[in-house]
Amino acid sequence: MPFISQIQRHSDYRLFPSSTPIVIDNGASYFRIGWAGETEPRVIFRNIVQRPRHKATGETVTIVGDHDPTLLKYFDCTRSGPRSAFDSNVVFQFEIMEYILDFGFDRLGANGSQIDHSILITECVCNPFQSRSKMAELLFETYGVPSIAYGVDAAFSYKYNQQHGVCDKDGLAICPGFTTTHVIPFIDGEPMYQGSCRTNIGGYHITDYMKQLLSLKYPHHMARFSWEKVEDLKMEHCYIAPDYVSEARLFQKGTKEAEDKTRLWQLPWVPPPTEEPPSEEEIARKAAIKEKQGQRLREMAEAKRSSRINELENESHGLEFLLQQLEQVEEHDIPSFLSATGYVSKQEVESALLKVRQSLLKAKGEPKAEQAELEEKTDPAGGERFPLLNIPDNMLTPEQVKEKKRQLFLKTTSEGRQRAKQKRYEEELERERRNQQDEQKRLENPELYLEQLHAKYKDLSEKVEQRKRLKTNGGHTNGNSFSGSVGRGERLNAAQRERMRLLTTAAFDRGKGEDTFGARDEDWQLYKLMSKDNDDDDEAPDEHEAELARLTSRLQEVDPTFVPKTDTTNPQSVEAPRFRPLTQEDFQIFFGVERFRCPEILFNPNWIGIDQAGLDEMAGVSIRRLPTKGQELEERLTSSVFLTGGSSLFPGMSERLEAGIRMIRPCGSPIRIVKALDPILDAWRGASAYAAASHFPTQTFTKEDYYEKGEDCVRRYQFRYYTL
Incomplete structure (x- = not known):
C-alpha cells in the first residue's frame, strides 16, 4: 500500500528482541508509537487518514497524518477528505484504524503484516466493550500480535508524574483532551473508575x-x-x-x-506597484505622437469629405442636365423618357436634386440657415412636389387617389418637420439671447449676479423637491418624515384626487337603483371634468427641472465652489461608493x-x-x-x-x-x-516505563486466551497500575 508522508522509516526494527513490547498511545489527536523502555516515541503523526486518487494515473494513495501540502495539487481530494477513526475519544471506524496501524508499524520498521511483539495500547476511560473487542480482533487476526494490554492514558501520565514526585497517591487527574475531557480520582495510586466523569468538549x-x-x-x-x-x-x-x-x-x-x-497576525501582502509620474520628455513624446495621429485622421477625413463633395457635385450636375432635357420633352413623353433613368416623374427628379443640394451644403459645412433658405426657394409652398392635393377626388382615378393620400401624408410630415426645425432654431436664438443677457449682467456686477443665481437655484430646487414629495405621499407625512407607509390615495395630486371623487360619487349615485348613466346629456359632462387635459400639474415641473438644470450648469461655470444638491428621492442618482485600494492594514488579523x-x-x-x-x-x-x-x-x-x-x-x-x-x-x-511535566508525552512515557517492567507480561492477555475464551477475556480484563 503506497503511503505519502514526510516521516522517515526506521531501520532498527530487527535489533529489538520479540520480548520488547511496542507501546502505542492511540490518542484522538495524535498517534504515538515506540519501544518500551525508551523515553521518546519513535513515530508521531496526526491520527487522520485521507485516500485521494492521483489525477494522472487514477491510483488511490493513502495519506496518513501530516503531509506536504504541495503534493495535494497532484491528487483529487474532492471525494476524500481527512477522516478520523474516533467518535468522542472512542474508536469506531476500524477500517481507518487499520490504515493508521499499518502506517505506524511500517514507519517503525516492521516488514510485512506479522508483528511478533507484545502491544501496550492506550484507551479512554471506561472504553466500551465493543470497541475494545474490535481492537483485540484487529491486532490478533490481522497482525498476529502475541499478547495485548490496555491502559488509560491519563492514568499512565498520573503514575509517571507520581514517580517523579509531582503528584501524590491520592488525587484527581483532570485530562482535557482533543474531543473529550475526563476526571479520574486516584486512591492509593489506583484509579477509581466509579467516580470518573466525562464531558464531550476539548x-x-x-x-x-x-x-x-x-x-x-x-x-x-x-x-x-x-x-x-x-x-x-x-x-x-x-x-x-x-x-x-x-x-x-x-x-x-x-x-x-x-x-x-x-x-496581530500579518497576512502576506504585496504593495501595488507605484507608477512614477512621466517625465517632460515622455509627455512631449506622447503629445507628438498624439498630434501626428490626429493630423493623419484629419487628412483622412478631409480626403473623404472632398471625395463626397465631388460625388455630390457630379450627381447635382447630372440631375440639372436631366431637368434641362425634360424642358424640351412633351408632357406625355416624360414617363417613357425617364424609364431608363430610374425616375418616374419630373417632380421626383426635382426632389432628388433638392436632397443632393442639401447634402452638398451640409458636406461643405454651410450654416443651417442657408440650407433652410435653399429649401424655401426650391419649394416655398410644396405645390410642385404635391400637384394632386388641389385636385378634387372625383376628378382622379383610384390610383391617383392613393397617390394623393401619400402626397398629403408627405406634405404633413414635411411641414411638421419644418415647424420643429423652426421651433428649435427659435429656442436656440432665445437661449443665445438669454446667455448674452446673463453674461452682460455678470460683467456689470459679478457679486450681485452670483447672489441672484444662488437665490433662484435655491427657490427652484425647493419647488422641485416639494413636488417630488407631493408626488410620493400627497403632502401627508403621518406625523413623521417617512413616506414608505402611506396609502395610494395619499400619493395622488389634487387633480387626481378630484377625479377619484367624481368617479366615487357617480358610482355611489348610480348604484342604488337601475344604472341609467348616459341617458342624459349632462351625464357625459363628467368625462370633461375628469379629462387629463385639465391637469396641468405635470407640465410646469418639467419646465422647472429644465430651468434648474440650466442654472446648475451656469453656476458650475461661474462659481468653482458650487456643489449641486443630490437627489435624495431617487436612489439611482446617489453616487456609488468608490473602492479604495487595499493596504497593509486590510491584511492584518487582530486577536x-x-x-x-x-x-x-x-x-x-x-x-x-x-x-x-x-x-x-x-x-x-x-x-x-x-x-x-x-x-x-x-x-x-x-x-x-x-x-x-x-x-x-x-x-x-x-x-x-x-x-x-x-x-x-x-x-x-x-x-x-x-x-504534568509534559502534558502531551507523559502518557506514552508512563506506558513505556510500565511495559519495560519485568511484571508486564502478567498484565496482558494472549492470543491463545482470546481464541480459547473468546470475547469474555476482553470483557473481564482489568489493568492494574500499582506495580508502576
Missing part, C-alpha cells in the same frame, strides 16, 4: 469555535483560516482568563492594557477577546450548545460519585489535582481551575493544582 471544539469567530470577523480572509493554521494560532495566542467578565469589560472599554493583550473567549468553553460548554459541566464543576461531581466519602478523603483528593492533556497547556489554566474548585469546596479546604 481542544477540537476550541479550534472550531475560534475558526468560526475569525471567519465571522474577517469574512474576506476566510480561506486563510485553515484548520492547521487556526490550531497553531490557538496554541500560540490563547489563554485562560482569571475572571472572564472582568477581562471582557477590559476589552470593551478599550484600555491600554487591552491593547497590550491584543495580538483580542478571541484569545480568552475560545478556551473559556472548557468551563462553560453551554456557549457552544453542549449542556454539560465545566472543568471545575466536574471535579466536584467526581468527588461526590466516590463510593467511600469523608472530609479527610476529599481534602486529600483536592490537595493533588493533576492536570494533563494537550488542552491543559493554556496559560492561566491552573489559577482558573483552582478558583473554580474553591468556589464549590468548603472554606479553608486545601487545594493544590499541579501540572
